[in-house]
Amino acid sequence: MPKQAAPLALIDLSTETPCCPPIAQSRIPAEVATVLAPAFKALGDPVRLQLMSMIASAPDGEACVCDLTPAFELSGPTISHHLKTLREAGLVDAERRGTWVYYRARPGIMRQLAALLTVETTAAGA
Amino acid sequence: MPKQAAPLALIDLSTETPCCPPIAQSRIPAEVATVLAPAFKALGDPVRLQLMSMIASAPDGEACVCDLTPAFELSGPTISHHLKTLREAGLVDAERRGTWVYYRARPGIMRQLAALLTVETTAAGA
DNA sequence: ACGCTGTTTCGACATCTGTCAACCTAGACG
DNA sequence: CGTCTAGGTTGACAGATGTCGAAACAGCGT
Numbered sequence: 001m002p003k004q005a006a007p008l009a010l011i012d013l014s015t016e017t018p019c020c021p022p023i024a025q026s027r028i029p030a031e032v033a034t035v036l037a038p039a040f041k042a043l044g045d046p047v048r049l050q051l052m053s054m055i056a057s058a059p060d061g062e063a064c065v066c067d068l069t070p071a072f073e074l075s076g077p078t079i080s081h082h083l084k085t086l087r088e089a090g091l092v093d094a095e096r097r098g099t100w101v102y103y104r105a106r107p108g109i110m111r112q113l114a115a116l117l118t119v120e121t122t123a124a125g126a
Numbered sequence: 127m128p129k130q131a132a133p134l135a136l137i138d139l140s141t142e143t144p145c146c147p148p149i150a151q152s153r154i155p156a157e158v159a160t161v162l163a164p165a166f167k168a169l170g171d172p173v174r175l176q177l178m179s180m181i182a183s184a185p186d187g188e189a190c191v192c193d194l195t196p197a198f199e200l201s202g203p204t205i206s207h208h209l210k211t212l213r214e215a216g217l218v219d220a221e222r223r224g225t226w227v228y229y230r231a232r233p234g235i236m237r238q239l240a241a242l243l244t245v246e247t248t249a250a251g252a
Numbered sequence: 253a254c255g256c257t258g259t260t261t262c263g264a265c266a267t268c269t270g271t272c273a274a275c276c277t278a279g280a281c282g
Numbered sequence: 283c284g285t286c287t288a289g290g291t292t293g294a295c296a297g298a299t300g301t302c303g304a305a306a307c308a309g310c311g312t
Binding site: 065066069076077079080081083084096099100101 | 288289290291292
């Protein structure tokens with residue numbers, strides 16, 4: 001394993017870092033896996049996946065907690081906890097505007113995760 | 127949202143089911159989230175993410191356990207357990223050929239997950 | 253039959269999930 | 283200006299789930 005300039009020692013998920021080729025193309029380094037796994041883990045829950053979808057697909061690109069909470073059979077604090085998980089995973093951004101809190105998706109990291117899973121349709125083999 | 131023929135009542139991850147538009151495009155139904163979340167969860171571990179990458183990027187499209195295990199500081203059973211998780215999530219296929227077991231990635235579901243995370247670069251807004 | 257390879261089972265330990273209570277913030281009203 | 287009400291977050295806790303290691307089991311080759 002040759003050491004590159006090692007610019008990926010710490011990957012800033014906040015940016016649009018185009019850090020990684022698809023995992024089907026080259027083996028992912030341990031550091032990258034360590035940093036990106038939490039993002040996948042955050043999406044590894046049905047409620048959070050739906051929350052993420054509701055936020056990302058919101059008309060104005062942002063969703064109010066007051067719209068998210070009643071969409072589930074869960075209590076307010078539980079939704080808040082899930083949102084915190086998404087926030088800590090770097091998937092969403094929160095902003096308080098007046099009484100309500102609005103959540104906004106980060107396209108950068110989502111693009112990164114999508115790129116990671118990309119499979120060339122032609123090189124599918126078989 | 128009119129009901130289509132509702133073919134996604136049970137989503138077969140084994141197939142190339144083009145079941146879902148990107149989550150940034152339309153809100154993901156609860157059933158889809160329930161079915162796909164385990165796949166993300168399976169990728170939500172650094173070791174499994176690396177395993178997945180090693181399998182998907184293997185020259186012949188398949189990787190032997192005997193190659194995977196020594197790449198980690200973990201015991202054989204632990205690697206086996208992680209591989210089982212990937213298998214149960216529908217991400218990989220196992221095949222015993224002689225003494226060794228070979229794992230092969232399923233491009234279908236990976237494409238599906240990637241599509242789900244896709245964000246139109248143009249519609250990024252802002 | 254023996255040894256090797258990989259999986260499974262079992263158990264200890266850690267982490268995650270969801271709820272209740274308390275707290276903080278912002279706006280409304282007297 | 284003080285207080286009251288409403289919306290969200292945080293902290294603490296039981297229950298469930300996941301992680302990993304040690305030992306035992308099953309398939310394959312010699």
